[in-house]
Amino acid sequence: MxxxxxxxxxxxxxxxxxxxxxxxxxxxxxxxxxxxxxxxxxxxxxxxxxxxxxxxxxRVPAYSPHSVAEHTVALMLTLNRRLHQAYNHIRNGNFTLQGLLGFEMRNKTVGIIGTGALGPRWRRYCAASVAACWLTTSQQNSTCTELGVEYVPLETLYGESDIITLHCPLNPQTHRLIDDTAVERMKQGMMLINTSRGAVIDTRAVIVGLKSSRIGYLGLDVYEQEGDLFFQDLTGQVIEDDLFVRLLTFPNVLIRARWIMFE
CATH class of the missing domain: 3.40.50.720 (NAD(P)-binding Rossmann-like Domain)
Incomplete structure (x- = not known):
């Protein structure tokens, strides 16, 4: 160097x-x-x-908050309606409908962790699509409250949200925020989306949640140990990260390699 x-x-x-x-x-x-x-x-x-x-x-002051919000919604809809699975079914000649049933988001409660520039945009995109939005963050955003969103304690958000989406920075307070304790407090079958930073999630804890079906859907644009994987073409190579490989075995997990910033 x-x-x-x-x-x-x-x-x-x-x-x-x-x-x-x-x-x-x-x-x-x-x-x-x-x-x-x-x-x-x-x-x-x-x-x-x-x-x-x-x-x-x-540093770069920010990525497009509109783009991040759109990508977040895309992950949610893809997982919910199982578009990634349906795509592969059709390519393989499987035209059955088994295993492709989703749910109506209009009856669901969404919890947003982090409400800087991104949280309000996400809320606007989903204003007509979800029943309620709850927020938690260290500092409240007046724009969010004007949109009719309620701030609640983190424990309440974990326990009552059908969908949780992460939009917080990575710092000592948010490092592995989603750990074993957090997962245990979540609703059975909930959806977890992370488009913020990989290390906000404890990967081992999330895998346990997936195995128990506590986490019913997982959408990631980032990964805790992405430095050895992302922005490289590893086609034909053996991926040595056992946790990442384990995530790939779940049909209800969708992983992208930081596409959000690629605009």
């Missing part, structure tokens, strides 16, 4: 590039004084160390 960055005052990195104190010290020693992130999140950078070393850090 030292040879790659030597003499470059600016280094551009992505979401899975880890810049800890050791890396930052190397960058500073080679003359780097600005790090430009091609992503909105910055949990992969030791901000305190960067500041102490005199390195400025800039």
């Amino acid at each position: 030292r040879r790659m960055v030597a003499g470059f005052p600016v280094v551009c990195v992505f979401v899975n590039d880890m810049l800890d104190n050791r890396v930052l010290e190397t960058l500073a020693a080679e003359g780097t004084d600005l790090i430009a992130l091609r992503c909105a999140g910055f949990n992969n950078v030791d901000i305190q160390s960067a500041s102490a070393l005199g390195i400025r850090v800039v």
Whole structure:
């Protein structure tokens, strides 16, 4: 790495590039004084160390909140109406309807965790499609309350939501927010969507929830250990991440590789 960055005052990195104190010290020693992130999140950078070393850090302010909301709805509808399964059935010559029954979302309650720029957009897209929306976040958004959405404690959201969608940043408070305890509090057969950051979910806990049918549907655009997988063509190779491979065995799981940011 030292040879790659030597003499470059600016280094551009992505979401899975880890810049800890050791890396930052190397960058500073080679003359780097600005790090430009091609992503909105910055949990992969030791901000305190960067500041102490005199390195400025800039980032993408946000991805299109409209696009993220649309992708979230697409995941929900695809899982609910089993479009991914129906697509493969038809390609294989299977024209039966068994196993493809979904549910009407108009009677369901949706819980949104995180209501910055994305939560309100999602609510607008689903205004006529769901019975109620509940929110939980560290800071309330007046736009959401104007849309008729109710803020509730996290425990209430877990226990009463038919669908839970994650739109929160990754920080020490949200790291593995969806753990064993959270899954145990959820409604039987609920739908979980994560378009935020992979490590907000404890993958092992979610797999347990899928095996018990506590989680009836899982839609992911991110993954906890995505750094070894995403943005690469691994066709024909053995994927060594056993947890990821286990997720792929569930017919009610839909995984994409950060398509939301690819607009």
